[in-house]
Amino acid sequence: MSASDQTSDAASQGRGGWLFNQPYVLLSITAFCWAGNAIVGRLAAGHIPPVTLAFLRWFLAFLIILPMAWKYLKRDWNAIRASLGTMILISFTGISVFTSLQYWSLEHTTALNTLLLQSAGPLFVAAWSLALLGVRLTLAQATGVLVSLTGVLVILLHGDLTAIAKIDFNKGDLIFTVALLIFGLYTVMSSRRPAMHDLSFVTFTFGCGSAVLIPALIAELLWRPAMELNASNLLSVIYVAVFPSTIAYLCYNRGVHLIGANRAAPFFHVVPAFGSVMAIVFLGERPQIFHFIGFALVLTGVFVASRKPSAAPG
Numbered sequence: 001m002s003a004s005d006q007t008s009d010a011a012s013q014g015r016g017g018w019l020f021n022q023p024y025v026l027l028s029i030t031a032f033c034w035a036g037n038a039i040v041g042r043l044a045a046g047h048i049p050p051v052t053l054a055f056l057r058w059f060l061a062f063l064i065i066l067p068m069a070w071k072y073l074k075r076d077w078n079a080i081r082a083s084l085g086t087m088i089l090i091s092f093t094g095i096s097v098f099t100s101l102q103y104w105s106l107e108h109t110t111a112l113n114t115l116l117l118q119s120a121g122p123l124f125v126a127a128w129s130l131a132l133l134g135v136r137l138t139l140a141q142a143t144g145v146l147v148s149l150t151g152v153l154v155i156l157l158h159g160d161l162t163a164i165a166k167i168d169f170n171k172g173d174l175i176f177t178v179a180l181l182i183f184g185l186y187t188v189m190s191s192r193r194p195a196m197h198d199l200s201f202v203t204f205t206f207g208c209g210s211a212v213l214i215p216a217l218i219a220e221l222l223w224r225p226a227m228e229l230n231a232s233n234l235l236s237v238i239y240v241a242v243f244p245s246t247i248a249y250l251c252y253n254r255g256v257h258l259i260g261a262n263r264a265a266p267f268f269h270v271v272p273a274f275g276s277v278m279a280i281v282f283l284g285e286r287p288q289i290f291h292f293i294g295f296a297l298v299l300t301g302v303f304v305a306s307r308k309p310s311a312a313p314g
């Protein structure tokens with residue numbers, strides 16, 4: 001991309017206003033959308049096969065965003081072609097495989113378990129950052145991850161940290177752990193994507209990721225009963241296409257672009273925090289003191305881990 005194109009790109013993205021350049025707000029929106037995805041994905045389990053839900057999610061998101069992204073996609077096509085292998089791998093990991101495994105896991109485990117396991121996301125990102133880029137967590141980042149992880153455990157275990165030994169992990173939890181490992185790779189690789197507009201990036205990955213799923217979708221349709229076309233299933237598909245896909249991935253990729261993978265990863269811990277809020281609002285659970293303690297720890301940890309490192313004295 002030429003210097004003039006980069007200037008034009010910055011200007012066009014700047015027209016997104018204040019929000020588009022606020023990584024912490026963007027990553028918080030991402031966490032909120034992904035918390036809802038765990039709940040909807042669990043409700044859809046047994047009604048919509050996992051690959052079907054993943055394919056419909058990304059293909060519909062691709063159709064939603066394509067009209068907005070078309071002019072940027074045409075402009076950035078040469079950059080995409082020059083790094084086509086990398087772009088396909090990013091699409092395959094973060095779009096095709098991660099989502100299919102996530103919905104498959106929810107057929108065998110609870111939304112609560114996946115929310116708890118999602119707290120391990122920053123550790124996978126840190127491991128991939130070290131292995132692929134030689135980037136180590138700073139002391140502040142490591143401390144923040146541990147503090148926010150403690151806050152997540154306080155919320156999910158209702159203030160009794162000894163209860164973690166009573167959690168029943170199963171096949172679904174193992175599947176979701178593998179999914180998180182793969183998403184960690186996606187996060188690190190997407191932070192080193194070719195220079196292009198954010199809309200070009202998500203549109204290509206949505207379209208490529210859904211196309212890659214077609215063989216698995218055909219196999220699933222031959223192996224399992226197809227999704228019933230009823231209001232509940234259609235609403236689930238629309239929700240996952242709009243919120244945890246179109247909105248969340250735009251916000252997430254922009255946030256990673258602005259502050260980097262390691263500083264963005266602690267926002268994984270906000271997902272279960274938002275999940276517990278949703279349980280209070282939508283499932284009628286009553287807020288308890290451990291909710292407030294947990295939220296405080298999560299926010300403190302995310303603040304510490306996501307701060308920009310201070311410059312070394314010269």
